[in-house]
Amino acid sequence: MPPAVPITEKTVMANVGITEPDIERRKLVVGLGADDLARLAAIRPLIVNHIDELVDAFFDHLSKLPEAKVLLGYRELTRQARDLKRSHLIEMVGGTYDLNYAEQRIRLGLLYGHVGLETKVFVGAFEHVLGRAGELILQDSPTDGFQRYLSLQKIAFLDIGLHTDVLVHERQRIIGRQSEAIRELSTPVLQIRDRMLLLPLIGVIDTHRARLITENLLHAVREARAKVVVMDVTGVATIDSKVANHLVQTVTAARLMGARTIVTGVTAEVAQSMVGLGIEMTPFKTVGDLQGGIEHAESLLGYRVVMG
């Protein structure tokens, strides 16, 4: 498996497609207009004056949650997170919402991700801060307060939108890597006798995996100069016509290289479902179980088992 490339904000932004035009579109989507920018400028001094109180509100809320233990347990991390949160809140009313703004948001999001702080947790704490900010804004200007708060809320939703998209991207990335890892667990081809190979198949055989398995097997046939392959399908839960087709192809390709295949391990359930689907595996020999299959292979190769 290729080594994991460290994920940076820039990589994420490139992968998720967060560009200048994308950010303009996001601002359009939350309805951020000139009036909002004016209101945000108006509340800026208030926010800056109460910044410590707001940052405290965020982390106090987190400290009540068991999920935040890891983050808060490491002073280095907490200090870094506090600094970033401070900058975040100030930038929220900063008036400039560009690529750099997005990059800073994502940087913080990635930090949370690395310490295992779930989105719902920091979004919850974020709401808490917004609530506190809202109280301050309404106290400061009772008449315009609500409108001003709504402008701030637009920025908050811009941020949440960014975080959500990044989260989805990260999840996809992990799923992709896990799929790759599973594929590579793949199937070993084992030489169990001179000129005899064992191919134990396990799990789901999709087209991609079937291809890998076949390639591995054919190279092994050449390496080991195998004359017989015992292909055990005990571990294959379902054999539908697609899978059967893959298996037939694998067996045929091996035959072109001079190796005969014995298929073993077709379970009772699989056998019945195959008959139900009308699948015949006529091109090759099947034997009930692995032991029988190996014995048959040995006799094909001219071995005789002598007791004592």
Place this chain on the structure above:
Amino acid sequence: MPVPILKQGDTLIASVVAALTDEDLLQLRDELAQKIGKVRARSVVIDVTALDVLDSFATRTLRGIVYTARLRGAETVIVGIQPEVAFAMVQLGLTMERVPTALDLEEGLAVLAAKRRGRGE
């Protein structure tokens, strides 16, 4: 380029050394048909190790050679199909059923010898 055909006892060995055009294949077919009669061969090995591609024309022609040889009293084995070629062939549905195959020249000769023992020669 004609395919060199070597004689070893009553076995003919055709070793393909480069990519074959359709004409080359037909020429091989005709030459083998002739030589089998001339030297009274009982076995034929066609070694395709050097081929990167075995398309439908090639597989049809090879099958034709096998059947023709059999009619003239000789058993044929195709040897040396490489993993990539085998894979491509089955993907295209070129299964070459009823055409005897073996891993390489050594195996091919062993298979032919076993067949002849089986025929009681």
